[in-house]
Amino acid sequence: MVLIRDEIENQLNLPAKEREIPLIIQHKRSLGASLDYVVNHHDIQQGMIGDYNCVNGMHKVFLPVGTVTYRLRILNGANARVYDLALSPSLSFGLIGNDGGLLETSQLVDTLTLAPGERADVLVNFSQQKINTSVELIDKNNKGQRIMQFQVRKELDDDFVLPESLSTIEKIKPETAIKTRKFKLSSKHMMGMRNIHRINDKTYDAKRVDETVKSNTVEIWEFDNSNGFIDHPMHLHGVQFQMLERKGGRNRLLTTELRYKDTFLVKKREKVSIIIPFGGNKGKYVFHCHNLEHENDGMMLQYEIT
Numbered sequence: 001m002v003l004i005r006d007e008i009e010n011q012l013n014l015p016a017k018e019r020e021i022p023l024i025i026q027h028k029r030s031l032g033a034s035l036d037y038v039v040n041h042h043d044i045q046q047g048m049i050g051d052y053n054c055v056n057g058m059h060k061v062f063l064p065v066g067t068v069t070y071r072l073r074i075l076n077g078a079n080a081r082v083y084d085l086a087l088s089p090s091l092s093f094g095l096i097g098n099d100g101g102l103l104e105t106s107q108l109v110d111t112l113t114l115a116p117g118e119r120a121d122v123l124v125n126f127s128q129q130k131i132n133t134s135v136e137l138i139d140k141n142n143k144g145q146r147i148m149q150f151q152v153r154k155e156l157d158d159d160f161v162l163p164e165s166l167s168t169i170e171k172i173k174p175e176t177a178i179k180t181r182k183f184k185l186s187s188k189h190m191m192g193m194r195n196i197h198r199i200n201d202k203t204y205d206a207k208r209v210d211e212t213v214k215s216n217t218v219e220i221w222e223f224d225n226s227n228g229f230i231d232h233p234m235h236l237h238g239v240q241f242q243m244l245e246r247k248g249g250r251n252r253l254l255t256t257e258l259r260y261k262d263t264f265l266v267k268k269r270e271k272v273s274i275i276i277p278f279g280g281n282k283g284k285y286v287f288h289c290h291n292l293e294h295e296n297d298g299m300m301l302q303y304e305i306t
Contacts, residue, residue, distance in 0.1 A: 014123075025147060027081040046230065047079055064151050068127060069094075069123050070124050076117065083114050083141060093109050094123035095108070103169075105165060130152065177219050177275060178219065181219060182222045183301075199301050213305050218276065226270065228269070233266070235287065238281060243264060246270055284304045
């Protein structure tokens with residue numbers, strides 16, 4: 001995990017050092033003593049779902065904490081599992097950032113939905129927890145399965161004060177877009193076949209440029225999974241963007257989608273629109289499904305900024 005800071009963030013005095021914890025969450029499959037990566041047809045179709053959770057490369061993780069506020073930098077590093085994270089007994093997350101950095105203000109949320117590749121920057125306040133009790137980070141998307149445990153061991157004085165403002169975000173106006181592009185996401189039921197996951201009915205070819213974009217312009221891209229039966233977390237290289245709208249399925253944008261993003265989930269029966277400011281970094285880039293098995297199966301196209 002790479003943590004990037006600037007002078008503005010440093011002035012906020014957010015929890016740091018031993019109170020800032022990176023958490024890379026993954027869903028692993030046990031293969032005895034073997035670490036071989038072996039997938040079957042079902043894995044290629046759905047994405048490889050494991051049978052145990054791993055945090056920072058370890059299973060059954062616990063972290064000793066004190067009665068203060070901690071900053072958790074969370075990354076969903078799983079192949080395919082979408083996590084609905086929650087704290088048990090019930091505690092709220094103070095969401096302060098996502099893929100693109102800090103939000104404008106902190107937002108209290110009870111759950112965090114993170115698809116592979118998505119990140120969340122949250123504050124958790126343990127000040128009301130009793131000594132020698134524990135709080136579990138669980139996955140509500142998997143019957144409340146425990147991911148890790150926070151063990152409250154020290155009574156500490158908390159001098160942290162949440163800033164009223166964290167950053168400033170200029171909303172990109174849809175009328176500034178010079179073009180709207182549409183991408184249909186599809187998956188086929190084809191036993192024993194490859195290249196079953198496609199974008200606009202195409203699979204990746206490194207020698208082919210699928211979309212040509214003019215530098216220093218704004219575009220709207222629409223990803224349509226309204227006829228799909230599998231979720232697809234989509235990721236664009238080379239740019240960050242803002243979410244415009246989600247139609248069908250959940251039919252709304254999430255709190256974790258309030259600022260710039262580079263990865264977003266398009267669940268089955270959903271259509272999601274994003275608005276992208278393309279800068280001056282000319283060259284070829286890819287965009288793809290961040291489900292590892294879908295990506296490896298060719299669910300990736302290439303665009304060029306000219």
